[in-house]
Structures are given as structure tokens and as C-alpha cells.
Amino acid sequence: xxxxxxxxxxxxxxxxxxxxxxxxxxxxxxxxxxxxxxxxxxxxxxxxxxxxxxxxxxxxxxxxxxxxxxxxxxxxxxxxxxxxxxxxxxxxxxxxxxxxxxxxxxxxxxxxxxxxxxxxxxxxxxxxxxxxxxxxxxxxxxxxxxxxxxxxxxxxxxxxxxxxxxxxxxxxxxxxxxxxxxxxxxxxxxxxxxxxxxxxxxxxxxxxxxxxxxxxxxxxxxxxxxxxxxxxxxxxxxxxxxxxxxxxxxxxxxxxxxxxxxxxxxxxxxxxxxxxxxxxxxxxxxxxxxxxxxxxxxxxxxxxxxxxxxxxxxxxxxxxxxxxxxxxxxxxxxxxxxxxxxxxxxxxxxxxxxxxxxxxxxxxxxxxxxxxxxxxxxxxxxxxxxxxxxxxxxxxxxxxxxx
Numbered sequence: 001x002x003x004x005x006x007x008x009x010x011x012x013x014x015x016x017x018x019x020x021x022x023x024x025x026x027x028x029x030x031x032x033x034x035x036x037x038x039x040x041x042x043x044x045x046x047x048x049x050x051x052x053x054x055x056x057x058x059x060x061x062x063x064x065x066x067x068x069x070x071x072x073x074x075x076x077x078x079x080x081x082x083x084x085x086x087x088x089x090x091x092x093x094x095x096x097x098x099x100x101x102x103x104x105x106x107x108x109x110x111x112x113x114x115x116x117x118x119x120x121x122x123x124x125x126x127x128x129x130x131x132x133x134x135x136x137x138x139x140x141x142x143x144x145x146x147x148x149x150x151x152x153x154x155x156x157x158x159x160x161x162x163x164x165x166x167x168x169x170x171x172x173x174x175x176x177x178x179x180x181x182x183x184x185x186x187x188x189x190x191x192x193x194x195x196x197x198x199x200x201x202x203x204x205x206x207x208x209x210x211x212x213x214x215x216x217x218x219x220x221x222x223x224x225x226x227x228x229x230x231x232x233x234x235x236x237x238x239x240x241x242x243x244x245x246x247x248x249x250x251x252x253x254x255x256x257x258x259x260x261x262x263x264x265x266x267x268x269x270x271x272x273x274x275x276x277x278x279x280x281x282x283x284x285x286x287x288x289x290x291x292x293x294x295x296x297x298x299x300x301x302x303x304x305x306x307x308x309x310x311x312x313x314x315x316x317x318x319x320x321x322x323x324x325x326x327x328x329x330x331x332x333x334x335x336x337x338x339x340x341x342x343x344x345x346x347x348x349x350x351x352x353x354x355x356x357x358x359x360x361x362x363x364x365x366x367x368x369x370x371x372x373x374x375x376x377x378x379x380x381x382x383x384x385x386x387x388x389x390x391x392x393x394x395x396x397x398x399x400x401x402x403x
Contacts (some may be wrong), residue, residue, distance in 0.1 A: 014299045043221035080167025082129045083231040088121035132161040167236040178244045184251040186215035215249045248359040251324040260363035270285040271350045274370035279305040290346040290376040300340045307336040314388050316395035323394040347380045
């Protein structure tokens with residue numbers, strides 16, 4: 001009995017403790033309700049500090065896995081304002097360093113290296129001006145991203161244009177050399193770009209007339225590249241064309257009065273010397289060349305020439321109707337050509353083509369050609385008819401009696 005009484009007493013004590021505890025809890029709850037709107041400042045401060053620390057930790061974690069690619073992109077502009085094109089470069093080495101951090105994972109390092117090397121930045125915008133907003137695109141090989149543990153969320157962004165130069169003003173034709181070549185009215189023109197700038201020296205130029213240029217003609221030389229395209233390379237030109245006058249051309253002689261006797265006498269001596277040297281030339285036989293008689297091929301090849309006389313001189317000028325030259329001066333000599341067995345009267349005819357006056361008005365003939373521009377015959381009339389009389393429909397012909 002006492003045993004169970006102990007149990008009963010114990011049960012009551014427990015129940016009393018429970019009841020007392022319940023009352024205590026209710027009292028604390030009531031107290032909490034009354035104090036719920038009054039959180040101590042120290043407690044509130046501790047809570048805020050805790051939240052801030054959690055935010056910083058989360059921010060560090062996120063920043064360690066993400067980055068702003070724009071921090072590693074530099075933009076420059078080629079061309080003048082209004083005609084510029086953006087060009088982008090990526091600081092790939094510093095970007096790799098940022099992404100690698102303290103990692104020693106060789107696969108990750110290789111993936112980061114390949115990922116960054118594959119990155120390209122571009123824009124389709126052209127002819128941009130300061131203040132324009134352009135769209136920029138970033139491309140890369142995404143197959144490396146998982147291994148590299150890099151997330152690139154930004155692949156397109158807008159960029160406000162600034163820092164574009166107004167362009168460099170130049171006089172384009174200051175370094176262009178235009179040269180007229182030849183004799184009026186058959187001169188030609190040569191255009192030489194002497195600019196040393198890598199881009200400007202690549203420009204080409206064209207003339208509106210390139211041949212059959214006469215003294216006093218004016219030609220227009222124009223750059224083959226438009227002024228807008230030149231602006232796209234940063235240059236502002238004052239003009240894309242220039243005019244030039246052919247005022248320093250030689251011209252063909254137009255009659256006997258244009259011939260200088262001193263020059264003419266020099267050519268006469270050159271022709272006379274050529275008769276001697278050609279006759280003494282043992283690589284062929286002058287007698288056979290003049291007569292076409294094969295008997296001379298069997299005779300001794302030791303020929304000499306004597307009695308060299310200038311017998312007639314002609315000027316053929318104002319060539320037209322399909323003539324090959326503008327003018328021709330013809331000298332006909334009478335000579336005696338001999339070998340050890342026989343002698344013949346041989347006539348030499350020398351022709352000098354396109355004789356002219358220099359830009360300074362000096363008379364000139366083509367020199368050094370006497371050993372080539374000649375014909376020989378034993379029939380003087382045949383030579384004169386062939387070279388002179390047959391040309392009367394193509395040239396104005398006059399005999400140079402006073403020379």
C-alpha cells in the first residue's frame with residue numbers, strides 16, 4: 001500500500017510542477033505580447049550586422065563565379081567623326097588572371113585559357129559620330145564554360161560613342177606628281193603617288209586623258225577613292241581632283257624653219273661615219289646587200305668605201321592618213337664601195353623619225369640610230385621613189401637644199 005501511496009504522491013508532485021510550469025508559460029506569453037513592440041537596440045543591431053555579413057559572403061561567392069566582361073574591353077575608333085568605325089580589343093591576359101584566381105586545376109586552367117582566347121567583340125555600326133549609341137556583340141566558344149566554371153551572362157550591350165577625332169585635314173595632291181611624257185600632240189601622262197603614309201600611298205589616281213595630249217591641253221586627275229572613304233581612314237581632304245596643263249611639252253617640227261643647222265650637221269657626220277663603219281663590218285658584205293648579186297658572196301670580204309657625198313636631203317612633215325610618223329628627215333649619200341676585185345656606186349639612205357623641238361624650243365633629232373636606220377641600193381631613183389615620192393599623200397614634202 002505504501003508503495004502505491006508513494007506513487008500517488010509523486011504523481012501529484014509532477015502534476016503540480018506541470019501546472020506551475022503551465023502558469024509560468026502563460027505569464028511569459030502574456031508578457032511577450034506586451035513587449036513585442038519593444039525590441040532592444042542592441043539586439044536589433046546584432047541582427048543587422050548578421051544580415052550584412054551574410055550579404056557580403058553571398059556577394060563574394062557570386063562575384064567569384066561571375067564577372068563584367070566590359071571591364072576588360074577597350075574601344076578605339078578609326079576614321080573621322082561621322083565616318084568612324086569602332087574597333088575593340090580584349091585584355092585577355094588580365095582577364096585570364098582574374099578568372100583563374102588561385103585555382104590549380106589544370107583542366108580548369110586550360111578551359112579558361114581556351115574560353116578567353118575564343119572571345120571576340122564586334123559591332124555592325126559604321127560611320128558613327130560622337131554621341132551615337134551603338135550595339136556591341138560578344139562571341140565566344142561556350143563549350144569551355146562548364147569546365148572553366150565561368151558564367152558569361154552579358155553577350156550584348158549598348159555603348160555611347162565618344163572620343164572620335166574630327167580628322168586630319170590634308171591637301172591630297174601635294175604629294176601627287178603628274179608628268180607629261182613624249183611630244184605634242186602624242187604625249188602621255190604619268191601619275192606618281194609620293195605620299196609616305198601607309199594608307200595615303202595606297203591611293204590610286206586616274207586622268208581623264210592619258211594619251212594624244214597636245215601642248216596646252218588641260219587634264220583632270222581624280223582620286224579613285226571617294227572622299228567619304230578617305231574620311232573613314234581619318235583624313236579630311238580639300239579636294240579629290242586637280243587639273244594640270246601640258247605647258248612643258250616638246251612638239252614636232254612643223255617645217256624647215258624649225259631645223260637647227262648645227263644639230264643637222266652633227267647628224268650628217270654621224271651618218272657619214274656609219275657608212276664607213278658599216279662597210280668595214282665583216283659580218284656581212286655591203287656589195288651584196290646593195291646589189292643582191294650572189295657573186296659578191298664568193299669574193300674576198302674586204303670592202304672599203306670612198307667618195308662619200310651627201311647628194312640630197314628631204315623633210316617629210318605633218319604626217320597624216322595613216323602615216324607611221326609625224327615627220328621624217330631623209331639623207332641620201334652617194335659612195336663608192338670596193339673589194340679587191342670590183343667597185344660599185346652605192347647609195348645610202350638614212351631616215352630620222354619624229355624630229356622635235358624641246359619645251360625650251362631647241363631642235364632635236366634621234367641620235368645614235370644611224371647604224372640601223374638606213375637602206376642601200378645601186379639605184380638612187382629607186383631609193384628616192386620608195387622613201388620620198390611614194391609618201392606624198394601622207395606628208396608635206398620639201399627638199400632641204402640649204403642644209
